Amino acid sequence: MSEHKDLEASIPLNSMPRASDVDMDLTHGERIEVKIQDARPPSNQPKKIVIPAIIIIPIWMACSISVILYNKYVFSNLNFPFPVFLTTWHMTFSAASTRILQRTTNMVDGAKDLDISRDRWLKSILPIGALFSGSLVLSNYAYLTLSVSFIQMLKAFNPVAILLISFAFKIQEPNARLMMIVVMISVGCSLAAYGELHFEMFGFLCQCAAVAFEASRLVMIQILLHGLKMDPLVSLHYYAPVCAVINLLIIPFTEGLEPFYALHRVGILVLFSNAGIAFALNVAAVFLISVGSGLILTLAGVLKDILLITGSVLAFGSSITPLQVFGYSISLGGLIMFKTTGGK
Template identity: 25%
Template sequence: MAMAAAMAMAAAAALSRATTMVIVAAWYASNVGILLLNKYLLSNYGFRYPIFLTLCHMAACSILSYASVAWVGIPPLQRLRTRARAARIAALGLVFCVSVVGGNVSLRYIPVSFNQAVGATTPFFTAVLSYIFTRRRETWYTYAALVPVVAGVVIASWGEPSFHFFGFVMCVAATSARALKTVLQEIILSSEREKLDSMNLLLYMAPVAVILLLPASTIIEENVVSITIALAREDFKIIWYLLFNSCLAFIVNLTNFLVTKHTSALTVQVLGNAKGAVAVVVSILIFRNPVSATGILGYTLAVIGIFLYSKAKKRKD
């Protein structure tokens, strides 16, 4: 009996490890996949409508997150009980829009590899904004770990053969907005009564993003719907690209939730850092964008800084 129980426990542990590995693989594939497909659509394919593309993402996230949370129950639905709480979610939705649109706009002008290098400075912006809004100070070694991150991105920018100033500015804006969302989320949803898991947060934020992006896309990207229909008549693959790309946006969020559930916040942070490096290598292999030794040195320095930052945060906690 004891041996049978031990074998059952070992089998359960092996199944749990295998499940976690599959989820992490799906998380990596969806994250890298949406980056590459966004780049292909916005730059190589010539679909130059990043706001509309983001609108498609958010519409898919609205529909699929509702199906997942409200119908399937993965995870259980968490209701908004007050208008104040709904207003806070709306504010997060606005910042979320800026971060996603900025990232997509940047991919029109700069390679995925450089986009990910700039995105590596998210911890720096998070630390700065956290101090501005909450006066929370990190330890000196946590701030010291951010020095190679920033220095690495500066070096990577200097050595980037495909550097584009506007693309760089939009990528920095997206990165800082992503950090601001993290800080605001911690501030306004910090109490146990208001805390939402990532999927329920997406359920409420995505419709807000759709409401904000619809007029923005209509005004800024004039006739985008008729242009997309015209493109589809010439090449119907654009519809499949948009549908698949939009579903990937939801899968990114779903797998992020599942990875956090099956591992830990620190593991997610470490895996996320490694994911950026994977995206850089894969994008260079696929798009064959030129890279310089200086750029590689800068990105490597940034990755080392992120690793040191993760270690410093773990030491503090």
């Protein structure tokens, strides 16, 4: 799903840059006199737009929920079961949109500060983009056979996958807190899967593979792009073209020409509005990371997940058992611990 990726298509909230990440010791112990008029930004420099948390958090939640439910609607209700094509369209739309924003606004100015050489592009951007593509495609395939609510419960396993891969690459050392988080989330997800009434092995394996790809992508970013700050739009600016090209290359072997013959089922309006909402999610994420504390953003993410599961039940009639509610509650507890401690 072009959830980019529910922020879950992009960088997780706990790893996004915050104001507290900026080194404020600019003087290095030296005394510097600054005149008031010198501290003001030049009149020709565009001012950075800041949206209050009370406004941007609901907007981000609405976009995130809408992307998932809208994609499920396209797959199921409009009978358009072509996740590779839809992901390719989303990435093509996003690649074009980020370049339009780069030329008309200052929202993608972060790309100017990054030194992406040809060698770095081949060794870092390309493999990370390939993992991103695999994550999106496999996650979308899961929506063909599994309910939105069940998939959202399985996504709670993402932190465990990240931790396990980090342990394997020795980026992090296991400790009692991390192992407790791994056990809590694993037990919770196992109970949620065991309690699923309409379990489909194909969709389950696709979602598990999507989680593995996404976790690998995030760890690769930490290893290969260490020290580089990429907000969701800058990240999309680099990865969207890679994903679009990779998907175009695999469409002939997965879906062929069938999606093009079935385009009349969705129509131009649905295609553009669907991709537009997915892109709007990334725009909202840019404003989101500059407001609120890590705890507020974590709680907002948990509330969003609960609302999404509720919305899927109301919109698609998904069934949720008491065992799943219990298991997911345990997973959420571990998820909150993971995000509020910064994954350490």
